[in-house]
Structures are given as structure tokens and as C-alpha cells.
Amino acid sequence: MSENTVDDGVPAEAADLAAPAVPEVAGRPVRPELRLEVVSAHTGHFGAPDAGDTSGYGGTRSVVALAPAAVRPYGSWFDEAVDALIEDLAEAGVDPADAIEKVVVEHDQLTLFIAREHLLDVVRPLRDDQDLRFELCLGVTGVHYPGDAGRELHACFEFLSLTHGSRAIRLEVTCPESDPHIPSIVPVYPGDDWHEREAWDLMGIVFDGHPHLTRSAMPDDWVGHPQRKDYPLGGIPVEYRGASTAPADSRRSYR
Numbered sequence: 001m002s003e004n005t006v007d008d009g010v011p012a013e014a015a016d017l018a019a020p021a022v023p024e025v026a027g028r029p030v031r032p033e034l035r036l037e038v039v040s041a042h043t044g045h046f047g048a049p050d051a052g053d054t055s056g057y058g059g060t061r062s063v064v065a066l067a068p069a070a071v072r073p074y075g076s077w078f079d080e081a082v083d084a085l086i087e088d089l090a091e092a093g094v095d096p097a098d099a100i101e102k103v104v105v106e107h108d109q110l111t112l113f114i115a116r117e118h119l120l121d122v123v124r125p126l127r128d129d130q131d132l133r134f135e136l137c138l139g140v141t142g143v144h145y146p147g148d149a150g151r152e153l154h155a156c157f158e159f160l161s162l163t164h165g166s167r168a169i170r171l172e173v174t175c176p177e178s179d180p181h182i183p184s185i186v187p188v189y190p191g192d193d194w195h196e197r198e199a200w201d202l203m204g205i206v207f208d209g210h211p212h213l214t215r216s217a218m219p220d221d222w223v224g225h226p227q228r229k230d231y232p233l234g235g236i237p238v239e240y241r242g243a244s245t246a247p248a249d250s251r252r253s254y255r
Contacts, residue, residue, distance in 0.1 A: 036063075036065035036066065036067070036068055037065060037066040037067075037068070038063060038064070038065045039064045039065060039066060039145045039147045039148045040063075040064045040145070040146070040147035040148075041061065041062070041063050041064070042061070042062045042063075042064070043059075043060070043061055044059075044060060064145065064147070066148075067104045067106040067111075068104070069102045069103060069104060070103050070104055070105040074103065074105050074110070075105065076108070076110075077164075077167060078103075078105060078110045080131070081110065081131070081132060081167075081169065082100075082103060082110075082112070084125075084129055084131040084132055085100075085112075085122065085125060085126065085129075085132065086100070088125035088129055088132075089118075089121060089122070089125070092121060092125075094118060094121045098115060098118065099114060099115055099118035099121055099122055100112055100113070100114060100115075100122075101113040101114065101115055109168065109169075109170060110168075110169050110170065111169075111170040111171070111172055112169070112170070112171050112172070113171075113172050113173075113174070114171050114172070114173050115173075116173050116174070116175055116181070116182045116183065117183075119171070119173055119182065119183045119185065120183050120185065120187075120188065122171065123157075123171070123185050123188045123189065124188055126159060126169070126171075127188060127189070130163075132161065132164075133161050133162075133163035133164060134159035134160060134161045134167070134169060135160075135161065135162055135163065136159065136160040136161075136162060136191075137157060137158070137159055137160075137185065137189035137191055137192050138158035138159065138160060139157075139158060139191075139192060139195035140155050140156065140157045140158075140185075140192060140195045140196055140199050141155075141156050141158075141195075141199065142154065142155055142156070142199040142202065142203030142204075142205050142227070143156065143203075144203060144227070144228045144229045144230070145229075146229050146230055148174075150176050151174035151175065151176060152175075152176060152177045153174065153175050153176070153177060153180050153203065153204070153205050154172055154173070154174050155172070155173045155174075155175075155182050155199060155205055156170060156171070156172050157170065157171040157172075157173070157185065157192075158170055159171070175205065177204075180204055180205050180206050181206045181207075181208050182205055182206070182207055182208070183207070183208050183209055184196055184207035184208060184209040184210040184211075184213075186207075186209070186210055186211060187209065193210070193211065193212075194216060196210050196213070197210070197212075197213060197214060197215070197216040198216045198217065200213050200215075200225075201215040201216045201217050201218055201225065202217065202218075202225055202226055202227040203225050203227050203228060204224075204225035204228060
């Protein structure tokens with residue numbers, strides 16, 4: 001699903017916020033900073049497309065959406081940090097607009113979406129600039145959004161500044177399934193070594209330049225990446241022919 005398309009299963013309140021190309025919905029203007037990037041929508045508790053959902057929550061609807069871009073002022077120390085990083089990038093000859101795709105402030109946390117080709121350009125000043133000093137990388141995790149066309153795999157890096165009173169910042173970098181490559185930050189943050197191995201093992205993100213990118217959990221000859229949302233779960237498929245599953249709250253009565 002593209003970010004300009006909303007599934008029929010998307011609740012109305014989410015649809016109102018998820019239409020970047022539409023200036024107003026149902027006669028009400030939609031503020032650009034509130035428009036969610038809808039990645040996918042699911043019906044049923046587990047998103048089962050057939051009779052496999054026996055949870056009794058087949059009518060449940062859920063939306064997977066990414067937070068919208070924040071607008072200035074971001075609040076707290078966030079403006080100061082973003083400005084310092086922009087200055088560092090410009091001094092290094094990197095166009096900040098090419099490196100920083102989006103700034104997000106959500107749950108009182110600052111997240112920068114970074115173009116993968118500029119990841120190392122960003123993490124170096126993030127560590128070394130005296131106004132930033134994010135000395136500690138807490139690791140990287142992977143997320144798989146099959147419906148986020150062209151950027152199905154997301155790598156999320158967490159950083160902490162001990163110099164500046166435990167400030168925390170996230171970097172999020174995306175890549176397509178067809179080219180799942182992101183630069184390794186191990187040359188800048190050696191402690192991310194094992195975390196990148198795990199993200200490769202379980203999610204299939206290839207960290208270029210990693211000193212020894214091998215599996216961390218699965219056997220060396222394992223095929224595939226088990227935490228991808230399209231990874232086969234195995235088991236025996238079950239189909240109900242001519243039968244129905246009663247809602248969970250009416251299956252059993254103790255009266």
C-alpha cells in the first residue's frame with residue numbers, strides 16, 4: 001500500500017490523518033504534520049486472510065502507521081541537537097536535506113530518519129560533536145513492513161549521551177527487500193557488532209562493512225530470517241467447511 005492510499009479497512013479517524021494528497025477530509029482541513037504514513041491495515045486479531053483466525057476477534061481492525069514529520073519548534077533540547085547535526089553535515093560537505101529524510105517527535109523521543117548512504121556521515125558527528133556527544137550506542141533492532149513499498153526493512157539505532165545527562169536519540173534507516181543493505185556503524189560504535197549480527201540473522205538486513213557478519217542465533221546453514229513478517233510459520237493449515245466460529249464471549253456459558 002502506498003502512503004497515498006488507504007485500505008477500506010482503515011478506521012475513519014485514521015483515514016482522516018492518512019491522506020497526504022488530500023487537503024481536507026469530510027470537509028475538515030487536515031494539518032500536514034498530523035498525516036500518518038499508513039503502511040498497512042489488518043482485519044482480525046492476527047491478520048489471517050482466511051478461516052485461520054479462530055480467536056473470535058475477526059472483526060478487529062488495526063492500522064500500521066508511521067508517525068508524521070514534526071514541525072518546529074520540536075521542544076526540549078531537540079531543536080538544539082538537530083541544528084548542531086545540520087551544521088556538522090554542512091561543514092562536511094553533505095547536504096542536510098539529503099541526509100535527514102524526516103524528523104519525528106513521538107512519545108517525547110526524538111527520531112531522525114536518515115538516508116542509508118549518509119548513515120556514517122551522521123553517526124560520526126553524533127558521537128564527536130561536543131554539542132551532541134552521544135557516546136553510547138544501545139544497539140540496532142530491525143522492523144519488517146511488507147506493505148511499505150521500497151523500504152520494507154527498517155533498522156532502528158538507539159543512542160545515549162552520558163555527557164548531556166542521558167539524552168536519548170533514535171536513528172531510523174530504511175532499505176528495500178530487493179536491496180537489503182545498510183552501512184555498518186561498527187567502525188564508529190564498536191559495541192554495535194553483536195546487535196548488527198542479530199539484525200542480519202533474524203531480519204535479513206545486511207550491514208556492509210561489518211567485520212564478521214555471521215548468524216547469532218540460527219544455525220549457519222539456516223535459510224531465511226525468522227522474524228520477518230513474511231516468514232513461513234509452518235504447521236498444518238486448517239480450513240472450516242460449512243462451519244463457523246462463535247464469538248469468544250459466547251462460546252461457553254457458566255450459568
